Amino acid sequence: MTARGTVCVVGGGIAGLATAALLAQDGWSVQLLERGSELGGRAGSWSVDGFRFDTGPSWYLMPDVFDHFFALMGTSAAEQLDLRLLDPGYRVLFEGRSEPFEVSASRAENVARFEALEPGAGRALEDYLASADEAYAMAVDHFLYTSFEEFSSLVSRQVLLKGRRLAPLLLRSLESFVAARFTDPRIRQVLGYPAVFLGSSPDRVPALYHLMSRMDLADGVLYPQGGFSTLVDAVADLAREAGAVLHTDAEVTAVLTDPPARRGARATVRGVRHRDASGDEHVVEADVVVGACDLHHLETQLLPPPLQTYPESWWSRRDPGPGAVLALLGVRGELPELAHHTLFFTRDWAANFDDVFTARRVPEPASAYVCRPSATDPSVAPEGHENLFVLVPVPADVTLGHGGVDGAGDPRVEQVADAAIAQMAEWAGMPDLVDRIVVRRTVGPADFAADLNAWSGGALGPGHVLKQSAFFRAGNASTKVDGLLYAGSSTIPGIGLPMCLISAELVLKRLRGDTSTGRVAAPILKEAAS
Structure with a gap:
């Protein structure tokens, strides 16, 4: 050949x-x-003392x-992979509320759980996901697998027929699209959070991206054993x-x-x-x-x-998207209070995003994401220990500094990590969490810039x-x-x-x-x- x-x-x-x-x-x-x-x-990935941490993507x-x-x-x-379906797909803890909300691996169960939060929300979710299914199919068939070299190829009969429905999804925000259908703030946060996967906020991404919700609420969340x-x-x-x-x-x-x-x-x-x-x-x-x-x-x-x-x-x-402070934690003992994926949402949702994307300062308190892969995969932590990956969205700003091992990072990065750990311990009911940490490493925006040549220290792109x-x-x-x-x-x-x-x-x-x-x-x- x-x-x-x-x-x-x-x-x-x-x-x-x-x-x-x-x-x-x-x-x-x-x-x-x-x-x-x-x-x-x-x-x-990073390995130390029997722990193996993913240092980047953690959602399949x-x-x-x-x-x-x-x-x-x-x-x-x-x-090629040993994939496991997570159930729950993830858990959400809301500031000021004692009861968490869990997203199931079952689409029907999620409809029922939305209905329990807000009367009529179950049927509204069914309609929302039907629209997301259609938008996803349109994206896969016409917009994701093209370099846009010939725009004539995009003007197909199917695209033109659906253009009346597609255009409004580009001209309004995901936040307003969700708010027009749901009242409960917890539902709005769950449906708006996929904007973070897109490196933005619900009020800044087009409503077309409501297609993201079909991935976790309908398809389910997978995890490859071994990380x-x-x-x-x-x-x-x-x-x-x-x-x-x-x-x-x-x-x-x-x-x-x-x-x-x-x-x-x-x-x-x-x-x-x-x-x-x-x-x-x-x-x-x-x-x-x-x-x-x-x-x-x-x-x-x-x-x-x-x-x-x-x-x-x-x-x-252009917009570099968010930066992030990461904390990789090895913890002694079990942490059943956390699911494989747990999201911590602040009450003042809009202020949190404004701090990151407009004011360009670290939110206080900050919404955060925690991955506990040891809930599913025993290979990522020694027996009797847990593996935690904590991510706090912050501005893409290299001046926030570098992370380090055992608190040796720059002060602002370590402060963000400390606040996230304390918040996680309080909201999830783990008062002795800090005392049980046996491994700690932080990563800051300056590390993304130094290690990955990431523009402005952005975490995603x-x-x-x-x-x-x-x-x-x-x-x-x-x-x-x-x-x-x-x-x-x-x-x-x-x-x-x-x-x-x-x-x-x-x-x-x-x-x-x-x-x-x-x-x-x-x-x-x-x-x-x-």
């Missing part, structure tokens, strides 16, 4: 690994360069996207099996180009320069370079100004406000350099593990000249490249 050409993928997060896997499977000769000593990027949503990716590679999620590093390992192994060569400790310092052949033409990519762990520099020649790292870093640091599609002036008008959604988001190809493509959370279709897998498929489609809006037929057959 003759290779289609050579590809260098910059970045070994899930988007880079998936891109390397799909392109190698499609017959390209692929090398991947990851600056860190381990693969995974944001989907990293949109299982059909994972299923499709694995099918492209000739396998399945069931073969999300098992997903990273599975994708990396598939990439290697397909022929991709994966390098760690290889920091790309420049994207190399050849000048235009004639006036008015574009430059052409010819590879990258990278530095190894010893400080020696090397050049990797390539016909195609895929930037699967932070797009702001690649564009503003690895390309000269004349070749930047997205220069600093472009980013200055550019938020999905309207001007950063769909075809308004950064595209996946340079307009100044032929052969330079992009994947990952900075570009289309967006943030989160499923979106990163789709972004990898969009690179494959672009290289194939496929401008359709649908998914690539599975499996990819290598013989097609011969």
Whole structure:
């Protein structure tokens, strides 16, 4: 078999690994360069004293996207991962209320639980989820799996017929869409919280994103035993099996180009320069370079100004999404007060989001998320101990500082972590929690910037406000350099593990000249490249 050409993928997060896997499977000769000593990027892990912590994604949503990716590679999620359905999917604790609310793995049960909170809310939820089902199907069929190269492909009869219903969902906020259907503030918070998965707030994301609620309220929430590093390992192994060569400790310092052949033409990519762990520099020649790292870093640091599609002036008008303070805690004894996923919602919901996204200060008190994977997976903590991952959304602001081990982080980061731990202990009824902590590590926005080159220290990527959604988001190809493509959370279709897998498929489609809006037929057959 003759290779289609050579590809260098910059970045070994899930988007880079998936891109390397799909392109190698499609017959390209692929090398991947990851600056860190381990693969995974944001989907990293940290192990100490018998604990193993996921340091990034912890929700397995949109299982059909994972299923499709694995099918492209000739396998399945069931073969690659040991997935468990969580029930409850998650628990919510509300400030000032003693009773928690649990989201079930059953759609029908969730309808009943909404009805118990507010008369008529059960039927309203059924209608809400029916609309979410329709919006999700529309997104998958027409908007997620396209690079928007040909807008004519989006103007299908189906899209036009549903346009009257689609347009209002883009022109109003998720918050107002929910408020028009439900009165109880707890329901409004549960339905508005998916905006955080999108790197924004309920009053800033379009109502179209109510489609997110079908994922937890209808599809259920899954968890891969062993943690999300098992997903990273599975994708990396598939990439290697397909022929991709994966390098760690290889920091790309420049994207190399050849000048235009004639006036008015574009430059052409010819590879990258990278530095190894010893400080020696090397050049990797390539016909195609895929930037699967932070797009702001690649564009503003690895390309000269004349070749930047997205220069600093472009980013200055964009929203980096939220930052985060993380606390990785090993705790002695059991914590049945917490579910696998537990959300802590403050009473003044609007003020919490305004602090993060408008005033750019740490909320007090702050809504928080806690993952207790040891509730499901005994491999992540020593016997008789629990594993907690605490995430507090804060502004994407590197001046908040770095985290550290055993309280050694910068003061503002440690203060945020201390407040979250105290709040969690009080609200969930665990008064001795602090005394039972045997392992503690914090991570701050400055760590996201230093370790991942994350723009502004953002934890997720550019938020999905309207001007950063769909075809308004950064595209996946340079307009100044032929052969330079992009994947990952900075570009289309967006943030989160499923979106990163789709972004990898969009690179494959672009290289194939496929401008359709649908998914690539599975499996990819290598013989097609011969």
